Amino acid sequence: MSQPELDALKAENERLQAENAQLLEQLLAAQKLGSVGELASSITHEFNNILTTVINYAKLGLRHRTDEMRDKSFNKILAAGQRASKITTGMLSYARSRGDRREPMQLKQLVNDVLVLVEKDLQKHRISLDLKFNGDPYAEVNASQIQQVLLNLIINARQAMGEGGSLAISVTEKQDESSAELAVRDTGSGIPPETLPHIFDKFYSTKSADENGQGGTGLGLAMCKDVIESHNGRIRVETAIGHGTQFTIKLPLVAKPSFIRTDETQAPAQRAG
Ligand SMILES: Nc1ncnc2c1ncn2[C@@H]1O[C@H](COP(=O)(O)OP(=O)(O)OP(=O)(O)O)[C@@H](O)[C@H]1O
Numbered sequence: 317m318s319q320p321e322l323d324a325l326k327a328e329n330e331r332l333q334a335e336n337a338q339l340l341e342q343l344l345a346a347q348k349l350g351s352v353g354e355l356a357s358s359i360t361h362e363f364n365n366i367l368t369t370v371i372n373y374a375k376l377g378l379r380h381r382t383d384e385m386r387d388k389s390f391n392k393i394l395a396a397g398q399r400a401s402k403i404t405t406g407m408l409s410y411a412r413s414r415g416d417r418r419e420p421m422q423l424k425q426l427v428n429d430v431l432v433l434v435e436k437d438l439q440k441h442r443i444s445l446d447l448k449f450n451g452d453p454y455a456e457v458n459a460s461q462i463q464q465v466l467l468n469l470i471i472n473a474r475q476a477m478g479e480g481g482s483l484a485i486s487v488t489e490k491q492d493e494s495s496a497e498l499a500v501r502d503t504g505s506g507i508p509p510e511t512l513p514h515i516f517d518k519f520y521s522t523k524s525a526d527e528n529g530q531g532g533t534g535l536g537l538a539m540c541k542d543v544i545e546s547h548n549g550r551i552r553v554e555t556a557i558g559h560g561t562q563f564t565i566k567l568p569l570v571a572k573p574s575f576i577r578t579d580e581t582q583a584p585a586q587r588a589g
């Protein structure tokens with residue numbers, strides 16, 4: 317092959333890579349809106365409950381003018397406000413963040429941040445949560461992308477279970493193979509053998525429109541796979557019809573950054589003050 321031909325191929329290759337990166341970014345953005353929509357109704361509901369708490373304790377505090385009652389009311393109102401702030405902070409950081417900046421992240425923290433967004437939805441569908449942390453792994457990741465992956469897996473799991481079931485999420489540090497493992501397991505329908513080969517394909521979905529007219533776009537798992545592979549990780553699935561499904565993600569382990577203290581990070585309300 318001549319030099320000009322080689323140069324042309326190289327240029328074409330670079331163009332395709334750039335186009336690929338751009339498509340992944342668009343896929344992430346479109347898919348993210350879908351999962352925000354999925355959670356919107358249960359989060360709005362939770363805000364309503366929080367406001368009811370705030371209003372009732374404000375009334376109580378005004379009616380009973382003893383120090384004890386006022387302290388109790390203010391504490392309840394403060395706790396409700398902090399919970400609301402935690403949810404909005406989580407939602408905003410999830411919806412806003414873009415780009416591909418990666419840094420060493422504590423995977424426990426990532427999981428906890430996602431759970432704030434889905435807790436209500438799980439309760440609403442009577443799904444119990446079993447959370448296990450084995451070790452305290454860190455991985456070099458784009459936090460928002462990994463949260464999007466987790467959110468997708470959790471929403472899929474929830475949808476596979478319908479009403480009632482149990483969701484197990486675990487984070488495991490595997491020093492021997494230098495990897496961090498995240499697993500999301502449900503007790504749902506399982507995936508039939510004829511469906512299984514297609515689940516990671518873009519626009520493959522078995523879900524028809526629900527009562528809100530929202531069917532599956534079939535982008536969830538395609539996005540998960542793209543994100544995990546771009547992090548040099550692996551995603552795999554094990555499933556049994558009628559028993560449930562487990563998705564397992566492996567990411568390369570990194571050392572905990574030396575500037576990180578071991579105590580819990582502060583609640584958003586305290587940070588803002
Ligand atoms: N936990 C699970 N249990 C059973 N089936 C699953 C599970 N996760 C995924 N699937 C199957 O894989 C298909 C593809 O999943 P994917 O997340 O890519 O798309 P979707 O959930 O249908 O749509 P979207 O995520 O865009 O709303 C689903 O339609 C479903 O058939």
Ligand SMILES: [Mg+2]
Binds near residue numbers: 471472532535536
């Ligand atoms: Mg999905």
